[in-house]
Every structure is written in structure tokens, then in C-alpha cells.
Amino acid sequence: MFQFSEEKLQQAQKIIARYPEGKQKSALIPLLHLAQEEAGGWLDVPVMDYVASLLSIEPIEVYEVATFYTMFNLKPVGKHVFEVCQTGPCMLRGSDDIISYIKEKLNIGPGETTPDGMFTLKTVECLGACGYAPMMQLGKTYREHLTREKIDQIIEECRRQVAVNN
Amino acid sequence: MGRKLLLDKIGIEGIKYFDAYRKNGGYRALEKALKMSPDEIVEEVKKSGLRGRGGAGFPTGMKWSFLAKPEGVPRYLVCNADESEPGTFKDRYLMEHIPHLLIEGLLISSYALGSNKTFIYIRGEYAWIVDILEQAIEEARQHNFLGKNILGTGFDCEIYVQRGAGAYICGEETALIESLEGKRGNPRIKPPFPAVKGLWDCPTVVNNVETLAAVVPIINIGGEEYAKIGVGRSTGTKLISACGNINKPGVYEIDMTITVEEFIFSDEYCGGIANGKRLKACIPGGSSVPILPANLLLKTAKGEPRYMNYESLSDGGFQTGTMMGSGGFIVLDEDQCVVRHTLTLARFYRHESCGQCSPCREGTGWMEKILHKIEYGKGTMRDIDLLWEIQSKIEGNTICPLGDAAAWPVAAAIRHFRDEFEWHVTHPEEALKRNYGLAHYADERAVVAQ
Numbered sequence: 001m002f003q004f005s006e007e008k009l010q011q012a013q014k015i016i017a018r019y020p021e022g023k024q025k026s027a028l029i030p031l032l033h034l035a036q037e038e039a040g041g042w043l044d045v046p047v048m049d050y051v052a053s054l055l056s057i058e059p060i061e062v063y064e065v066a067t068f069y070t071m072f073n074l075k076p077v078g079k080h081v082f083e084v085c086q087t088g089p090c091m092l093r094g095s096d097d098i099i100s101y102i103k104e105k106l107n108i109g110p111g112e113t114t115p116d117g118m119f120t121l122k123t124v125e126c127l128g129a130c131g132y133a134p135m136m137q138l139g140k141t142y143r144e145h146l147t148r149e150k151i152d153q154i155i156e157e158c159r160r161q162v163a164v165n166n
Numbered sequence: 167m168g169r170k171l172l173l174d175k176i177g178i179e180g181i182k183y184f185d186a187y188r189k190n191g192g193y194r195a196l197e198k199a200l201k202m203s204p205d206e207i208v209e210e211v212k213k214s215g216l217r218g219r220g221g222a223g224f225p226t227g228m229k230w231s232f233l234a235k236p237e238g239v240p241r242y243l244v245c246n247a248d249e250s251e252p253g254t255f256k257d258r259y260l261m262e263h264i265p266h267l268l269i270e271g272l273l274i275s276s277y278a279l280g281s282n283k284t285f286i287y288i289r290g291e292y293a294w295i296v297d298i299l300e301q302a303i304e305e306a307r308q309h310n311f312l313g314k315n316i317l318g319t320g321f322d323c324e325i326y327v328q329r330g331a332g333a334y335i336c337g338e339e340t341a342l343i344e345s346l347e348g349k350r351g352n353p354r355i356k357p358p359f360p361a362v363k364g365l366w367d368c369p370t371v372v373n374n375v376e377t378l379a380a381v382v383p384i385i386n387i388g389g390e391e392y393a394k395i396g397v398g399r400s401t402g403t404k405l406i407s408a409c410g411n412i413n414k415p416g417v418y419e420i421d422m423t424i425t426v427e428e429f430i431f432s433d434e435y436c437g438g439i440a441n442g443k444r445l446k447a448c449i450p451g452g453s454s455v456p457i458l459p460a461n462l463l464l465k466t467a468k469g470e471p472r473y474m475n476y477e478s479l480s481d482g483g484f485q486t487g488t489m490m491g492s493g494g495f496i497v498l499d500e501d502q503c504v505v506r507h508t509l510t511l512a513r514f515y516r517h518e519s520c521g522q523c524s525p526c527r528e529g530t531g532w533m534e535k536i537l538h539k540i541e542y543g544k545g546t547m548r549d550i551d552l553l554w555e556i557q558s559k560i561e562g563n564t565i566c567p568l569g570d571a572a573a574w575p576v577a578a579a580i581r582h583f584r585d586e587f588e589w590h591v592t593h594p595e596e597a598l599k600r601n602y603g604l605a606h607y608a609d610e611r612a613v614v615a616q
Contacts (some may be wrong), residue, residue, distance in 0.1 A: 018283075018326050020240075023366050028348035029331050033290070061348075068350040068520075070332030071290045087252045088453060088510045089409045089496050125334070125514045126252040126453075127291050130494065131407055131415035140293040 002047045008034050024055050028065055032072055042073035078113040078120035080158040083137040086123045089130035098134045098146050168421040169395055171383035171403050176263055184305035187266040193311055195385040199274040200319045207278035213389030215401035220246055220374030221492040223476055232361040233279055234369040242370045243281035245272055245378055247288040250334040252453035253494025256405035257375035259417040261295050265302040271378040274385055276323045279371055283324050287342050290331040299327045334518035338566045339372040352522050353566035376405050396422040400475035404493055411499035413437035422475035427464045429474050443499040446604055451491020453511050454571035456578030458488050503601040504586050508579040509537040515572035523564040529556050530572050543594030550587050554580050
């Protein structure tokens, strides 16, 4: 059964304490972020049920929120998720080329994960980095002013990171 | 150089942190405000003429004066940092570089409105900015500018940062409140307005980041002085985030007296069109506002220069004008395809529609499909008319403004670039290989030379 580590549980309780009595449901989105971090990047049903029990709400209240927001993954993703923006301002600065280059390099399409479970490619809509386009989100960071060379470097960097962690 | 009120200290080393911010006049406005009565602060903001910087441009002081104050019911201030309108990245810049300006503005505004618990609702993707804001909050607390009994005045205020999780619609204030309550971001039917029934059914004010930051200079120099900057009902300064095919993309603070031409071509701002190309079109206020071809962008239909302010940008209505919106300034050079650009925006709105209202839920999907068909050489003339018809049936028929926001870019693209859409239909093979280029009316040099 999934449950938060001691550290995450403390963080969760601190968040819940922000809201007035009886309004603990307000903590749902912050808690789902914590849960997704802890559960390997995606929200399986038992994970969502656990969050529901922490907040004393019905599981369906968690499912309807988790399915609404783009940042919550409802199926497994790779260790590194490339979320490449494809909206107008990025398109004007060459995001189409960046997306096709990543597809070619990793041999996967948007929404797919490499067979080794290392990379997932997602196309996303505007992330608020239009002046630094083309760009993508990688974990908690933004990678901006992307070029083919930078994509090569980022892929290398991710591979090295995984090698160190293993 | 135009006057700067928000980004004037941006170059100072360490301004991101409390010490440098304080040394350079930071938190003086808060000290001053705490000696005033809440009503006096609201009065200053009214006098300043400040208008909401998130896109709608509604007078902030008036919005504040609508706040209901029933006995024994808490009131809330919520800062809208869910910046998601394509082309807009100004709030991010402000929060990343000078977070204390926002915190100070929030504290003054919380005091004015009587909010003891204030929330910053920030888009989920800006994860690292949460850390920056939380550090600023802790620094402010250490110096007793935040928390219990601030500066011994008896005023308590906590500020919490709450992350969203990827939903453009949560920038709409009632959807934001729903999301803050832990629900899907479905906008509410108004009335009741948040000022009466907002967060947890309590009276609530929701303001944009830039709006709340602007409260600091308003208190520092006084509402009357602030109102002297700018022109007409466009008072004060505005942050513009410029992007697309220009030499110097970035965030600029303007006083609203400069022309669009100066903004695009002068080295102080965008530095001209990138790669020596010519200007084709521009969406000056975030993706929702109408696109204009170069000629109508630089000059109004009456042939007068167009200025970077609320009134001038909307001169001519939607027939020949556009809107100031959020200040997300997107520039297209001569090589860009208006059909393809509009397709990406249609896809954006289809993706972001919350699905509550059928005209928006279904209409945004239909528009994307038809635009896709035209862009990929499978469109017919009838499709262009159909596209027009669909957008006209979304506009005004939805609970929230996302429907309008989705309809307007499509309408304006057809209105001003119909020849380009028709060319895609009549030259499907060629349209796959090259872009249409400049329409005769979109050559800004011809316009400027007149």
C-alpha cells in the first residue's frame, strides 16, 4: 500500500493546516504534487485513494481533479519527461523542428516512453516562456533557447544522471 | 527612456533578497500604508486610475470597493499568478527577479482589504518560483513585515503560495477559486461575484501579480502622481512581454505614451524584426486579442499613429483595432504562416477548454479540425465560412470569457488574412512547401513611408 514518507507526511500536514477548519480539501492539488513526486512520477489509483483518506474526502473527488489537470500523469512515465511547448510563440521560433528532432533522436512520438523507461516525450501548451523560445520543461526546471545541439546535451546529461544514481 | 516604477531597481545586485530590497527603499510603502486607514489606501488606488494588469483592464480601486464586509466573516485576497496566456511571461519575470515587490504589494493590499490570510495561486509549472516566493516570505517574516502583529500595528497577515497543476482556465478568477478549494477549474456563474461570495463562500478579491506590485509605487508616490504618468485612462506603467520574431525578446516596462512603431523598432525595446526580415503581423496583448496586419498595427484606420495603451490599441474596435490585454506582445515576420499560427492557438484553446459549456467544448475542437484541414491542403472555401460561423457562435455564449478568447483570434485571422486562407485552399500543394508571405497590405515600410 502506498503511503507518504515521514518527511512528506509532515509537509502534507503543514499544508493542510493553512486552511480553515473543514476546508482541508483545498490541500488536494498540493498533496497530489507531493504524491506524484513520491510515487515515481505518476498517480496510480491506490495513490489517489491514499490522498483521499488523508483529506477525509471521497476517492472520486480526487479522481475528478487528477484527470482535469495536465501536470498529473495517470500512467507511468520515463525517468526524464521532456515537455516541449508547441504553442504559437514557440512555433514562431522553431519548436516544430525541436519536436521532430527529439522524436528522431529518441525514436518515440509524443505521449510515448522509450523502451528502457528513460525518456518520455510530451507536447504541451504554452508554459509562459515565450521570450525564451523554443523551450521545454524538464522536472522542476525550464530549458530555454533550445537548439538541436542543446537537445543532444540535455539527453547526455540525463543519461549521465541516471548512471550516477544507479 | 520612459519612467519605470516596477523594474527600476531590477539591475541592483541581490535585489531578489530582502537586504538589498530594503536598502533600496523596499517596504517603505508598507510602513507608510500601515499608518493610513484601509479606506485611505483604497482611495489612493482609486485616484491612481490603476487598471487590472491581467488582461481585462478593470479599474482596481473600483473592484476593491465592491468587496462586501459582513460582520464576523473573513475576507480574502488572492493573487493570480496563474500566468498562462500565450505570449505572456511578465509576472514570472517580476516574481523571479524582484519577489519582495509582490510581497510588499500583497501586504499593503491585504491590509487595505482586511485579509489576514492571503494566497498566491501560481501556475504549477513555475515550480522554482514557489521556492523564490517562499524564501521572500520567510525573509519578510524575520523582519516582522509579515506574520503576527506586523510592526506592532496589531495587523496579522500570512501569505501562502499554492501551486496549480496545468490549467489555463484557472487564470479566470472563479475557476481559480474553485481550484484553490481543491476542485476542477470550472468557472462559476456570476453573480454572485467573488467580492460577495468567493473563496469558501467568503468575500474575496482576486488580482493579478503586476496589479498588486503596482500598489507599492502608488503608495510611495501617491495616487495622483501615479495618474499623471501615461495618458487618459491608461495611467501608470505597464509590463510588456515581447516575443516572436524580434531581435530582443524580453520583458519591458513602458509608460503608455510610446507608439507601437517605437516599441517594435527602437533598440530600447524589441530592437526590430529578427534576421533583417519585415513585419507581417502582431498580436499585441496575449493570444486572445485580435491579430493585426502591420499597417493597422502601426497606424489606426484613421491614419494616426497607434500607441501602446488601452485606448489606442482598441481604436477601431475589432474591425480595425485590437486590445492591450495582458501585454503579451507576439510578433510575426514576413515568413510566418497566419493559418499555422492560428491553428496552434486553436489547439491551445481546445486543450484548455474546461468542457462545461457546449459552444466552447465542441466549438474549439471543430475550429482546430477545420484549421488543420486548411493548413494541410485539404480545405475548401466553404470551410473558411464555416470557421467564421463557428467562432461567431462561441462568442458570448459561454459562462466565462474563454469562449470569447478562443473565438477572437480565429475571427481576426480570417478578417485580416482571408486571402491567405483562400490561397491555402486554391494552392494546396504549394501551401505545404512554402508560406504565403506578405500580403500587399501588410508591408509596414509602405505604411511608414506614407
